[in-house]
Amino acid sequence: MSDALPTPSEPADSPEGSDGVARRPSPEEGSARGAENKAIKRRAHRKSRFGCKNCKLRRIKCDERKPECLNCRNRQVRCDYLPSSQAAVTTAAPSPAEAVVAPSLFGALNVEDLELMYHWTTSTSATLSSQTSGAIFWRTQVTELALSHHHILHLILSITASHLARFRPQRRDEYVALADHHYATALPVVTAELSHLHQDNCDPVLLSVQLICTFTWARGPQPGEYLAFGEKGRSDWLVMFRGIRTTLETVGYDNFTRSMAPNIRAHAKPLPNVAGTLAYEEPLAELSDYIQYASKPAQLSQNVYAHQVLLECYSNRYGGVDGEYHIVFAWLFRMHEEFLEALQRHQTVPLVIYAHFAVLMNDMESFWYMKGWTTHVLAGIWNILRDEDRVHIRWPVSVVGWIPP
Template sequence: MQQESPLSEATPISPSSQQASIAASESNHNNDITSTKITRKSHRKSRAGCKNCKTRRIKCDETKPHCANCKRRQVRCDYYSTPTTTSTSISGNHDDGLHEAGALRISEIELTYHWTTSTCHTLSANASGAAYWQNLMVDVGFTHHHVLRLMFAFTALHLASCRPDRRDEYDAIADQYYEHALASVTHDLANINFSNCDGVFVSVQLICFVNWARRPRRGEYLAFGEHGRSEWLVMFRGVRTILKSRDVEQFEKTQAPNVRAKHRPLTLASEPDGYEKQFQELREHVSFTSGPAEHDDNIRAVDILQECYSNRYGGQDGEYHIAFSWLYRMDDDFLERLQQRDPLPLILYAHFAVLMHDMERFWYMKGWTHHVMSGIFAALPREHRSWIRWPMATVGWVAP
């Protein structure tokens, strides 16, 4: 027999007691509901999330050091950060947490493999040049970590061009490595010496490649921009600064041969129709319209540009960067006037774009010629645009 509770004993209950009991019961019930509402656990809402998940517009669980999505896809997550106890060096010559201890960095293995088997071969038209870039990972990259990071950034951009469906992912990886390297390179460039000149010389070249590979951007036209001097031009001129400030003998064995090297000729390209006549007329126009202060610099710019044409289409010079020797040899005053969008430097820059167009066989130069030509056309006053008709027609760009 079930035992009765002592609370169930029969006792007389008055009407007033009954009403009080009902009221107390309702009060307790309401308190229970209120208590339930107050103590109910709410779900976490957050607008945070790693960059990769935001880019792909998927929910991020925000697990650190790697969110679940990045871990599953084996890509670097924003939440990965170096331990606060790890000492770092801005020069990039010490282990500053690039690698997570005890973890297999699949993305970096992928980038290393792709650099050595594919990307390095796109940096030169010659097998010997490709071998030079391939060996730099060991010769320089392992000593100067900003070189290694820029190699990874450039390789990630190469993968982005090869795998458009994963472009956002690889672009994010490239940005992380590029930003990490830039501060170290800038510091070493300002404090260049015998021990770091090799690494800086390679890195400033890689920065130029990375900026090409990032694809054309509105307002950035390599040698000039709508918002001040371009980052690309600063680093491109940095190569000249290094070579002028240091004797070739001060470079270590990995770089001195490259500085002295005479490259093999490229395959002969088709000579642009009528370029000699065009340069004759261009020289006369520049001579007639230049002011006394700029006359000699402008004529020199025309002569050097014509020399670049003759060397390229005559088969004498033979590497990708020979096309850019014109910008390399220009004086700072001329480049400053180009930055200020002076008509004559812009006209000459449009003729330089014809040489640049020949480089579009490299994946990282795709689209740059037409982009630069569009910037020149927009910057030139209408009365000067007739002087860029020939380069426009030669590269196949049509004004809007």
């Protein structure tokens, strides 16, 4: 038996010399072999422009599997590969190989909605009120009510998605799509509930109507939509806003337990007294004179009432009485139906009065969801009025700082 230890066999790509000793390849051989190895390792990359819309929005690679891609299946969202006839059909269970990549425990999570809920509780809910107590109300009581009434849940997610779209422009399209989806899901339910109001559903219905109004603001100014009137008649926002009054009057304030009604009755800390910062007395006195000589006899009383309530709103805002900026909308809340109908018909005097209300609305532009609405409303009024009537809205135009075209 030989004393020599057995040696491992040499790799196939390590040639031996005649003496059995491995030799180092020449530079020419090494260069050729390196090029050959790189060619083997480099794989062809196929670019595709046929990925599903969800994957394109998220800027991730789509596997283009039919009838739905794996990304959409794992996220439990509707893949646009899926035929419309199968929209309501539950997708097939993933294969064992897929289950290893995406376990069912994580596949059931809707990450987009979890992200929205996180931002609602940590950020967006605090932006709906200027008072700490109001922010706590939206974060706690409203969220708790939303867990039992999913139309509220969809609406707070839609507002949060709009909030993120405003401050994350690189993902704006994705968030706008989420906002529209949640709003479209909630709206039919709220509409149906409005037609069957009772003590058990009045709280969630009232909150949903308020959230719908806020969502309209959050979407930003829309062509032909000027809140109190529309370009072609009644404003969709006004219908919902007046729904707040209808809800309260139909059921009665005392039947609301956890909604905004108790907060309206509560005495909130007044906003800072800013008396003297705006000389509104003389312009509103001139507006009163204008109403007296420009109103038709049948409409004089309702126009005078609109001016009286507007003057009260100015006094409360600049005299340190109001506890929230939103209370200025008490003017529209308290208007008679006849006055609102005149606004929808674009009558001159109501439009001029509404332009003076825009000054109060301008204070609300400290909230992200009101940005741009004041000048948008003034532009809508300016475009409707005749040249000889525009002189009567020069004061609100100058206070807001808008420059007519």
